[in-house]
Amino acid sequence: MKCPDIYSFKLLCRTAIRPLGLNIATLLVTVCLLFACGFSASAEVTLRIGYQKSGYLTILKERGNLEKRLAPQGVTVRWIEFTSGPPLMEALRAGSLDLGHAGESPPIFSQAAGADLVYLASTKPSPESVAILVPKDSPVKRIADLKGKKVAVGKATSGHYLLVQALTAAGLKPEDIQWAYLSPADARAAFARGSVDAWSIWDPFYAAAQKDLDARVLTTGKNLSPFREFYLANRAFVQSQPALIKPILEEIQKTADWAQTNPQAVAKLLAPEYGIDLGIVELAEKRKERYGALPIKAPVIAEQQQVADTYFRLGLIPKAIDIKSAVWSGK
Incomplete structure (x- = not known):
């Protein structure tokens, strides 16, 4: 009642x-x-979750298991789709979301902008799921050849970090290329019409460019970028609804376990959701390793801190940030 x-x-x-x-x-x-009030200590709650099509929250949404788990507690789940991590993090920072997911870069830029967010859990790394692409017949054969070229990338995304790392490894500086900050959809259009020379992007957009545009891989994130996904929450939500965190993470983990052992079923589930060919989703899922909702331990904190320090050193964020202070204690 x-x-x-x-x-x-x-x-x-x-x-x-x-x-x-x-x-x-x-x-x-x-x-x-x-x-x-039915002896309930809390009022009815609407849990607002931001998701991207590239993460396992999409699968969780489609299967409906979280709603079933939380319904007895009077919790309604509302799903809100975002094209990429940065706008999702902005909504989290503004208090329009309670929980969401993103790669390594978006939460760092959000923290630097003053967001009071909490890292709840992470996935395994998936460096082969992010890549820098060039057209099939491009004269660009290696990262060093990008000097002076225009590269499409989403600002503050995992593609951004891969590009920064790849340039550094090749002895180039960020100012050695022309940056075209574009959303995945706009970047794909620019890449298809030849308005940019390269594109740094993640799956499933990466797989779609390979299949539909015959794009050539210049480099993946291997040995350059871990491409790990994080589950994050607004701190106000964590403080007001602490009992909901563990059930949410448990359902994410269950979904990941199912997905890891049922790749074909995952592809069939996601293809209509993505609005892309089944073969593209199968290609993306084949190389994906971002499974689970794992506790964030010292090595992952150090890894994420390195990403933050890199952005600060390059002047891409206005201040240094401390990752450890934003990690959920598990209580």
């Missing part, structure tokens, strides 16, 4: 039992409220 308006309910109860005396009346009002 939905809890009634507390002020109206108090007035009704006190009017009926006022003759019994103040203390007894107060006690009975409390009892009345407990019965009316």
Whole structure:
């Protein structure tokens, strides 16, 4: 039963039992409220989750297991789709979301902008799922050949970090190329019409470019970028609903376990959701290793701190940030 308006309910109860005396009346009002609210200590909750098509939250959404798990607690789940991590993190920072997921870069830029977010868990790394692409007949054969060229990439995305790392490994500086900050959809269009010379992007957009545009891989994230996914929450949500965190992470883990052992079923589930060919999804899933909702331990914290320090050293974020202080304690 939905809890009634507390002020109206108090007035009704006190009017009926006022003759019994103040203390007894107060006690009975409390009892009345407990019965009316089903002895629940919390009001009904709407859990707002931001998701991208490249992550396992999409599978969780499609299977509906989280809704089933949380419904007995009076929790309604609302799913909100984003094209990439940066706008999702902005919504999390603004308090428009409670929870979401992103690669290594978006939360760092969001923290640097003042977001009070919490790293809840991470996936395994998946460096082969992010790549720098060039057209099949491009004269660009190695990263060093990108000097002076225009490269499409999403700002503050995993593609951004891969590009930074690849340039550094090739002895180039960020200013040695022309940066075209574009969303995945706009970057694909620019790449297809030849308006950019290269594109740094992740799956399934990466797989789609290979299949549809015959794109050639210049490099993947192997030995350059871990491409790890993080599950993050607004700190206000974590503080107000701490009991919901573990059930959510448990359902994400169950979904990941199922996905890892059922790649064909995953592809069939996601293809219509993505609106792309089944073969493209199968290609993306084949090289994906980003499974699970794993506790964030010291090596992962150090890895993420290195990413943050790299962005700060290059002047891409305005201040140094501390990753460890934003990691969920598990309590």
